Amino acid sequence: MSLLQIAEPQQSTKPHAHRYALGIDLGTTRSIVAVVRSGKASVIDAPETEDTLLPSVVYYGATSNTTPDSPVVGQQALQHLRDDPSNTIVSAKRFMGRSSDDIKFSHPYQLSGQQGEMPAFVTAQGHISPVQVSADILKTLAQRASQALPEDSIEGVVITVPAYFDEAQRQATKDAAKVAGLKVLRLLNEPTAAAVAYGLDASKQKDDDKSHLYLIYDLGGGTFDVSILKMTAGVFEVVATGGNSALGGDDIDRLIANWLLQQAGADPKKIRNEDKSYLAQQAKAYKQQLSDTDDITVNVEITQDNQTLHWQGKLTSTLLQEIIQPVTRRTIRVCEQVLRDAKLTKADLDEVILVGGSTRMPIIQHIVADFFDKQPLCHLNPDEVVALGAAQTAQQLISNHNNDHVLLLDVTPLSLGLETMGGLVEVLIPRNTPIPVTKRQVFTTYQDGQTGMVIHVVQGERETVENCRSLGRFELYGIPPMKAGLARIEVTFSIDANGQLTVSAEETTTNTKSQIAITPSYGLSDEQKEQLLMAGFEYAEADKQARSLIETKVEAEREILALQSAMQEFATLLNEQDQNALKQAIDSLQQAISSDDLANIEQAQASLKPLSDEFAARIMDQSIQQTMSGTKATDW
Ligand code: ADP
Ligand code: MG
Numbered sequence: 001m002s003l004l005q006i007a008e009p010q011q012s013t014k015p016h017a018h019r020y021a022l023g024i025d026l027g028t029t030r031s032i033v034a035v036v037r038s039g040k041a042s043v044i045d046a047p048e049t050e051d052t053l054l055p056s057v058v059y060y061g062a063t064s065n066t067t068p069d070s071p072v073v074g075q076q077a078l079q080h081l082r083d084d085p086s087n088t089i090v091s092a093k094r095f096m097g098r099s100s101d102d103i104k105f106s107h108p109y110q111l112s113g114q115q116g117e118m119p120a121f122v123t124a125q126g127h128i129s130p131v132q133v134s135a136d137i138l139k140t141l142a143q144r145a146s147q148a149l150p151e152d153s154i155e156g157v158v159i160t161v162p163a164y165f166d167e168a169q170r171q172a173t174k175d176a177a178k179v180a181g182l183k184v185l186r187l188l189n190e191p192t193a194a195a196v197a198y199g200l201d202a203s204k205q206k207d208d209d210k211s212h213l214y215l216i217y218d219l220g221g222g223t224f225d226v227s228i229l230k231m232t233a234g235v236f237e238v239v240a241t242g243g244n245s246a247l248g249g250d251d252i253d254r255l256i257a258n259w260l261l262q263q264a265g266a267d268p269k270k271i272r273n274e275d276k277s278y279l280a281q282q283a284k285a286y287k288q289q290l291s292d293t294d295d296i297t298v299n300v301e302i303t304q305d306n307q308t309l310h311w312q313g314k315l316t317s318t319l320l321q322e323i324i325q326p327v328t329r330r331t332i333r334v335c336e337q338v339l340r341d342a343k344l345t346k347a348d349l350d351e352v353i354l355v356g357g358s359t360r361m362p363i364i365q366h367i368v369a370d371f372f373d374k375q376p377l378c379h380l381n382p383d384e385v386v387a388l389g390a391a392q393t394a395q396q397l398i399s400n401h402n403n404d405h406v407l408l409l410d411v412t413p414l415s416l417g418l419e420t421m422g423g424l425v426e427v428l429i430p431r432n433t434p435i436p437v438t439k440r441q442v443f444t445t446y447q448d449g450q451t452g453m454v455i456h457v458v459q460g461e462r463e464t465v466e467n468c469r470s471l472g473r474f475e476l477y478g479i480p481p482m483k484a485g486l487a488r489i490e491v492t493f494s495i496d497a498n499g500q501l502t503v504s505a506e507e508t509t510t511n512t513k514s515q516i517a518i519t520p521s522y523g524l525s526d527e528q529k530e531q532l533l534m535a536g537f538e539y540a541e542a543d544k545q546a547r548s549l550i551e552t553k554v555e556a557e558r559e560i561l562a563l564q565s566a567m568q569e570f571a572t573l574l575n576e577q578d579q580n581a582l583k584q585a586i587d588s589l590q591q592a593i594s595s596d597d598l599a600n601i602e603q604a605q606a607s608l609k610p611l612s613d614e615f616a617a618r619i620m621d622q623s624i625q626q627t628m629s630g631t632k633a634t635d636w
Contacts, residue, residue, distance in 0.1 A: 020149050021185060021398045022157040023193070023390025024141055026134060026173065028093040029221055031056050032384060033141040034391035035149065041197070041388040041395075044148045051075065053383060054144075058136045061087040062124030071125070073140040086110065087123045092133035095119070096176075097169035118172065134176035142182055156183035158394035160386050163189040163225050163241035164413055166459070167471070167501055185397045191216040191227040192238055193389030194355040198377060200231065212350045213239075217335065217368055217376070220356035222248040224331055226338045228349075240342035240432045241413060242334050249284070249358040252324045256283035256315075259323050264300040264311035275302055290320055291360050321363045328367050335371065341432050346372050354378035355385050412437075416471075416493055416501065419456035421446055421558075422550040423465045428493040431461065438494040442508075445489070446558065448565050449481040453489060455505050455514075463543035464550070474516040476505045484562060549598050556593055556601055560586055563612055566619060573618045582611050 023034045023041070030053040034043045043052045051074075059077035061084045072080070080088040085108045095103060100111060100119045111119035112127050120127040138159075146154060161173055170187055177184045195216050211230055218225040225243040257279040261268050271279075279300070289296050295316040302309045321328075339345065354376045358364060368376050380388075412435060417427035420443070428439045445453065453476045460468030479487050488508045495501050504515030563586060567574065574582070585608040592604035 018150065018153060019155045019398055020145075020153050021155050021391070021394030022142070022145050023387050023392065023394050024138065024157050024159045025190070025193070025387040025390060026093065026137065026159050026161070026176075027056055028091050028223070029056055030054060030383075031137055031141060032387040033145050034384070034387040035145060036391050036395035041391040043384050043387055044144050046074075046144055047147055049075070054137065054141060055090075056093065056137050057081070057088060057090045058092070058133050059084070059088050060121070060123035060125040060128055071136050073136055087125075089121055089123070089128070089133045092130045092137075095121075095130035096134060097166070097172035098130075131172050131176045131179060134173065135179035138176055138180040138182060142180060155398045156185040156394065158186050158188050158193075158390045158397065159184060160188050160190045160193045160390050162223060162243070162245065163191055163227055163238075164243050164245060166413065171500065185394055188390055188393055189225075189227065189238065189241065190386050191218050191225045191241065191355065192229065193387075193393065194218060194385045195227075195229050195353060195389065196392050197380060197385040197389035198353050200229065200351070200353075213344065213348050214351045214353060215335070215338070215349050215372070216353045216355060217331070217359065218243075218355040219331060219358040219364060220248050221358070222246065222250050224248055224334060224356075226331075226334050228338060228342045228344065237434050239344075239434070240338050242338040242341065244330065244334060247327065247330055248356070249287075250280075251327050252287060252358065252361075253280050253283040255323050255326060256287055256320070260298065260300045260311075261302065263313055264302050264309045266300075266302045266304050266309050270304045271302060286315060287320070287361070290315065290317055291362060317363060321367075324363065328364065331364075332367070332371050349374070352376040354382070356382050412495060414459045414469075415461055416457070416459050416495075417468075418491060418503075419454075419458060419465045420554075422554040424547060424550050424554075425458055425460070425463055425465055425468055428491070429495065435495045438492060440490055440492045443489045443491055444485045445479065445482065445487040446484055447561060448484045450484065450487070451479045451481055452477045453479065453505070455491060455503060457493075457501075457503050457516075463547045471501070472503075472516055474503075474505075474514060476507065476512065476514040478510070478512040479507045480510050480512075484558070484565075549596065549601075552598055552601050552605075553593050553596075556589055556605055559605070559608070559612070560589060563608075563615070566615065570615075570619050570622070573622060574615065578611075578615070582608075582615065585611050 020035050020037070025032045025034075032043055032052055032054065034041055045052045046054070054074045055078045057074065057077040059072040059080045061072075061080060071077075077088060081090065089109070091107075094105065094107075095118070098118060099116050100113065101115065103111070103119070110122040112122050113119035118130060120129040121133070138157075142154070142157070157177065159173060159177060161170055165173070165187075173187060174184050195214055200212075200214055214229045214231075216225070216227050216229065223243065223245045224247040225241070227241040228239050230237050230239045257276070258268065260279060260283065261271065279302070282298075282300075286296060286298055295314055298313060298315045300309070300311045349372060352368060352372045352374060354365065354368065359368075359378055359382055365376060365378060412429055412431055412433050415427045415431040416429040417425045420426045426441070426443075428441055429437060443453075454473055455476060456465070456473040457471045458465055458468040459471050462468050476489065479489070489505055490508050491503065491505045493501065493503055502515060504513065506513045563582065567579070567582065571579075585604070589601070589604040589608055592600040595601075
């Protein structure tokens with residue numbers, strides 16, 4: 001009999017063996033892995049080259065004598081981008097959890113697969129899914145880590161994803177980790193990870209009961225993310241997120257390149273593609289120089305109509321600020337929207353944190369400082385912050401001591417709800433709700449004797465189903481036949497810490513149950529998501545009117561159904577004249593319903609009401625008489 005318990009059941013049986021957990025920033029263009037050692041987070045480099053950044057590129061060419069277990073990943077794969085682009089997969093992240101319909105951006109790949117499914121890349125090594133590509137990148141990072149750490153000491157990983165990733169994209173990321181043989185402790189939003197790296201943990205503010213609010217502004221090469229974090233009494237929570245996956249440093253480069261073209265007097269339509277990409281490279285270099293100095297001399301040499309156009313001039317910070325305004329303005333608009341979502345003002349924020357390579361630009365730092373009226377934090381390496389924060393979170397998740405009580409919560413990017421009568425959306429979980437979350441709502445049947453019900457799960461900000469995105473549907477069977485409105489169908493929406501949604505429905509009087517885990521094979525593109533969000537704002541008033549029309553119609557139809565069923569059941573209570581009067585009033589109401597005119601419907605309802613009230617009174621009278629014979633309802 002043992003008196004001393006030396007290890008908790010779920011912990012290592014070797015109490016002195018140190019356990020590690022990795023933080024992985026699985027980026028569109030580059031990926032990084034970090035780990036906490038001796039209490040400090042640091043990135044792990046490649047032993048041979050000491051590179052910390054791994055280009056998110058995998059080569060599946062015919063000439064490579066690799067086995068599927070060791071494809072060429074990273075810098076070496078990048079070298080094939082020129083000679084064999086169709087077998088060199090870059091930006092696989094943009095394909096994760098997307099269907100062929102969602103993939104509207106241009107790319108050099110031949111895709112295979114059914115419509116509505118996540119397509120695969122057709123390569124010399126066969127059909128390779130985006131999940132496989134991500135898995136190969138993850139495997140390479142994990143190998144780096146296992147070389148740097150004691151054997152078998154890696155307990156699991158935290159992988160970061162853009163805040164805007166939806167259920168399908170998150171699921172694809174988890175699948176990739178599984179294929180790579182990694183245990184996912186959690187998926188974490190990239191901006192959240194950055195905030196952790198900046199040490200905004202609860203532990204630093206332990207004695208403080210006040211809430212602290214932080215805004216993270218993350219402008220990278222091709223993406224922009226904003227999130228607002230709130231910390232109260234040791235609980236760290238993301239209260240709102242927003243962003244744009246097609247906004248970043250690349251757009252800044254394009255604006256500068258265009259400006260250079262204009263200065264040289266060139267026509268952008270007549271420029272050769274090689275010149276365009278060269279110009280973009282040049283623009284990027286100029287931009288980065290202007291992060292360290294106030295003005296530079298720039299040169300353009302462009303071939304157009306077999307003629308060489310030459311221009312040399314000055315580019316100053318002030319001019320650059322003007323050129324890139326379309327980008328900076330858009331980022332500020334996103335910030336405003338996220339503040340609105342969080343029902344906060346700029347003055348409520350305790351800190352603003354800058355993340356992402358593009359925030360190295362003094363112009364961006366100034367614009368952010370100006371807008372928020374405060375100096376933003378920007379002292380950490382913007383390439384590493386996300387991985388470092390992920391590593392810290394990973395360590396927290398496996399550590400035994402819960403001194404910190406730090407809870408990291410994410411939020412739902414779009415509202416989740418289900419379809420109700422008339423094609424309306426009933427929202428169960430509004431957007432920006434912190435997760436994990438469980439919400440329940442009771443619904444009922446619409447028709448007498450209804451034994452089945454379709455639960456249609458949708459995502460979006462509009463009031464009507466046709467303007468939202470369908471996530472999936474399932475049926476609840478075996479509802480015992482009852483009068484309309486008597487069955488109690490409890491629908492539960494549940495989102496776990498990884499953003500996985502499960503919807504279940506139960507008829508509570510009989511415990512009939514049905515459920516689905518929403519893992520659609522494709523996801524929403526960020527563009528669509530932005531559209532859904534913007535539409536929600538734009539159409540709010542029109543939607544309200546549309547909603548009240550639909551609600552009135554549904555209500556009127558329900559009345560008619562109930563009346564017709566009662567007219568059959570209690571036919572003896574109506575003489576022919578009553579019958580005809582009711583039928584006529586029902587007819588007019590039906591006509592009004594099909595006219596789609598709210599006033600008409602309400603008028604027809606008003607005319608029907610006295611007749612149906614009278615009928616209801618008779619039914620009541622009769623049933624009371626039946627139970628208490630000899631007593632009249634009017635005696636009560
Ligand atoms: P992503 O996460 O989207 O891959 P990063 O956060 O790594 O992007 O940022 C890459 C972007 O940062 C590129 O557009 C690059 O030009 C820009 N960048 C990097 N260094 C600087 C700098 N010193 N000044 C201005 N922009 C920079
Ligand atoms: Mg980034």
